[in-house]
Amino acid sequence: MNSEELKRQAAARALEYVQSGMKLGLGTGSTARHFVELLGARVRDGLEVIGVPTSETTRHDAIRCGIRLTTLDEVDRLDLTVDGADEIDPALNLIKGGGGALLREKIVAAASDRMIVIADDTKWVETLGRFPLPIEVIPFGLGATQRAIEKAFVACGVAGELVVRKAKDGHVFVTDGGHWIVDAHLGRIGDAPGLAQSLGLIPGVVEHGLFIGLASVAMLAGSQGIRVVERQ
Ligand SMILES: O=C(CO)[C@H](O)[C@H](O)COP(=O)(O)O
Structure with a gap:
């Protein structure tokens, strides 16, 4: 099948x-x-x-x-x-x-x-994280938001590249809400509830893909x- x-x-x-x-x-x-x-x-x-x-x-x-x-x-x-x-x-x-x-x-x-x-x-x-974690962000101040995300990663014991998502046509992917997405390549998220909480506190992060x-x-x-x- x-x-x-x-x-x-x-x-x-x-x-x-x-x-x-x-x-x-x-x-x-x-x-x-x-x-x-x-x-x-x-x-x-x-x-x-x-x-x-x-x-x-x-x-x-x-x-x-x-x-x-x-x-x-x-x-x-x-x-x-x-x-x-x-x-x-x-x-x-x-x-x-x-x-x-x-x-x-x-x-x-x-x-x-x-x-x-x-x-x-x-x-x-068994553990979330192999799939890149989508984080929906406001385009304004993206650099500051990314640095805050990286700080949250360090505090939660994870690390990985952040990549701004592109559409098939090569332009930045824009969500239905008019925001951008950065995909975090973390590999393994040991404490998903903790990371979810930390990401939720960052100004500029609209939402993240941890449910x-x-x-x-x-x-x-x-x-x-x-x-x-x-x-x-
Ligand atoms: O979260 C989603 C969309 O934002 C989808 O539910 C997720 O990507 C799974 O998609 P698919 O069923 O095509 O594998």
């Missing part, structure tokens, strides 16, 4: 948790797109849900699939968010933001009673089937 089929299987399993009447957070990325497409098919069969997309890309996908949309200004809490991840550790802490949507993804996940992470099992790691304590369940698709891991 190829990786797209595995992602679709994980998405299909998450769909089993969706009930009519739910308010849903709709994630971003290739795995989340499978979920949106499968959800759209159920909506066309009569399932009644309303969704909040985590990116402009997902908003367009959801509209194409016939899913009714709302915003976090119009609804208070969401019942469930289903999203992908770049890395998942045994505590269900995540690295997200490979697709650049980490800010809206975190706002939506934090407004949800439950977050299900869907992925193929290559995303499962601590947000995911309740992970659905990991592999050649042996789907492993469901619940947060302890």
Whole structure:
């Protein structure tokens, strides 16, 4: 089975948790797109849900699939968010933001009673950090922000290169919120909650891709089937 089929299987399993009447957070990325497409098919069969997309890309996908949309200004809490991840550790802490949507993804996940992470099992790691950690920053004062990030790294016992993310056309990648992303190549993050806290205090850092304590369940698709891991 190829990786797209595995992602679709994980998405299909998450769909089993969706009930009519739910308010849903709709994630971003290739795995989340499978979920949106499968959800759209159920909506066309009569399932009644309303969704909040985590990116402009997902908003367009959801509209194409016939899913009714709302915003976090119009609804208070969401019942469930289903999203992908770049890395998942045994505590269900995540690295997200490979697709650049980490800010809206975190706002939506934090407004949800439950977050299900869907992925193929290559995303499962013992310790976060092999995947470069996305940090969304304000372009103004980038040098000062980067120096503050490096200081936080030293205090948290990690080190690695910071690279301003570029789009495919070679220009700086700009997020849906108009910010930039620096990817931190750390290799290993021993204390992800500690680093998350330190990065959150830096002026100029809008958000970072460490999702601590947000995911309740992970659905990991592999050649042996789907492993469901619940947060302890
Ligand atoms: O965080 C994300 C986007 O910001 C994605 O969920 C993450 O990058 C995983 O993407 P994919 O399912 O394509 O591997």
